[in-house]
Amino acid sequence: KAGVTQTPRYLIKTRGQQVTLSCSPISGHRSVSWYQQTPGQGLQFLFEYFSETQRNKGNFPGRFSGRQFSNSRSEMNVSTLELGDSALYLCASSVLQGSYEQYFGPGTRLTVT
Amino acid sequence: GENVGLHLPTLSVQEGDNSIINCAYSNSASDYFIWYKQESGKGPQFIIDIRSNMDKRQGQRVTVLLNKTVKHLSLQIAATQPGDSAVYFCAENTGTASKLTFGTGTRLQVTL
Numbered sequence: 184k185a186g187v188t189q190t191p192r193y194l195i196k197t198r199g200q201q202v203t204l205s206c207s208p209i210s211g212h213r214s215v216s217w218y219q220q221t222p223g224q225g226l227q228f229l230f231e232y233f234s235e236t237q238r239n240k241g242n243f244p245g246r247f248s249g250r251q252f253s254n255s256r257s258e259m260n261v262s263t264l265e266l267g268d269s270a271l272y273l274c275a276s277s278v279l280q281g282s283y284e285q286y287f288g289p290g291t292r293l294t295v296t
Numbered sequence: 297g298e299n300v301g302l303h304l305p306t307l308s309v310q311e312g313d314n315s316i317i318n319c320a321y322s323n324s325a326s327d328y329f330i331w332y333k334q335e336s337g338k339g340p341q342f343i344i345d346i347r348s349n350m351d352k353r354q355g356q357r358v359t360v361l362l363n364k365t366v367k368h369l370s371l372q373i374a375a376t377q378p379g380d381s382a383v384y385f386c387a388e389n390t391g392t393a394s395k396l397t398f399g400t401g402t403r404l405q406v407t408l
Contacts, residue, residue: 187339216395226340226385226398239395273339283328283389285396287339 185210187276187288195294201262204291208255208276214238215257216285217249220271229272232257233280261293269295304383306403315373319386319399324367326388330396331360331371335382343371343384373404381406 188207196202208215216239217229228241232251249259255276261268271292275285309315321329327348332340344355346362346369353360359372369386383403387396 218398225400226387226396228395228397231395241395275339283330283345284342286342287332289337289339 187274187286189272189274189288189291191291192289193292193294195296196264197296198264198266200264201260202264202293203258203260204272204274204293206257206259206274206276206288208257208274209286212276212278212286213255214277214280214282215251215255216275216277217257217259218273218275218287219243220273220290221269226273229259231280238280264295266295269293304401304403306405308405308407309376310407311376311378313376315371315376315380315404317371317373317384317402317404319369319371319402321367321369321386321388321399322397323388323390324364326390326397328389329360329362329369330387331358331369332385332387332398333380333382334385334401340385376404376406378406378408380404 190205214233216231218226220226231239235251246262251257271290273287273290275287277285330345331343333343334340344358344360346353346360351362357374361370383401385401386399390397
């Protein structure tokens with residue numbers, strides 16, 4: 184069974200731009216969670232989607248948003264990029280909402296210049 | 297690698313020795329804990345988990361110990377191998393199961 188896939192793997196953007204990252208969960212998994220990983224803050228929860236609805240949200244500004252499609256694939260969007268948004272963005276999938284066992288993708292490395 | 301720039305505590309062990317990685321968690325109400333391993337260029341990989349009603353759980357070459365009195369978690373790796381070199385994170389569930397709170401991580405370096 185294929186693992187969680189994320190595209191693109193690397194991305195360079197300029198301050199003020201917006202970016203969309205994509206995540207395809209493991210087949211049969213319906214919940215997708217997003218995390219941000221930075222050297223200063225470590226791994227932080229962004230949000231979780233299940234059945235095309237955001238179920239939980241971390242402590243991030245409204246510039247960070249996401250959505251989930253009927254096939255469980257998810258996208259996250261960051262608008263008006265700031266230098267501090269440079270990070271590794273990780274997607275994790277699980278079978279159900281609120282499932283403890285989450286499987287992570289390799290991440291998208293976003294660099295904002 | 298993806299962890300370049302992270303100023304993490306580092307544990308160096310010789311191949312074949314046992315490793316003990318420690319973690320202090322923050323919320324006494326947490327009821328589920330997980331250890332993840334993150335290799336360079338990869339996302340975190342699930343290693344082992346434990347629920348708050350247990351104090352020890354064993355897997356293949358790994359053991360997790362939970363001390364709720366002092367809010368401490370440890371991961372023991374037996375007969376450490378070069379392939380164990382990675383950053384290890386503990387995570388706790390602090391409300392909803394999907395919203396994991398991660399520790400800062402420990403870099404394990406295995407020397408030959």
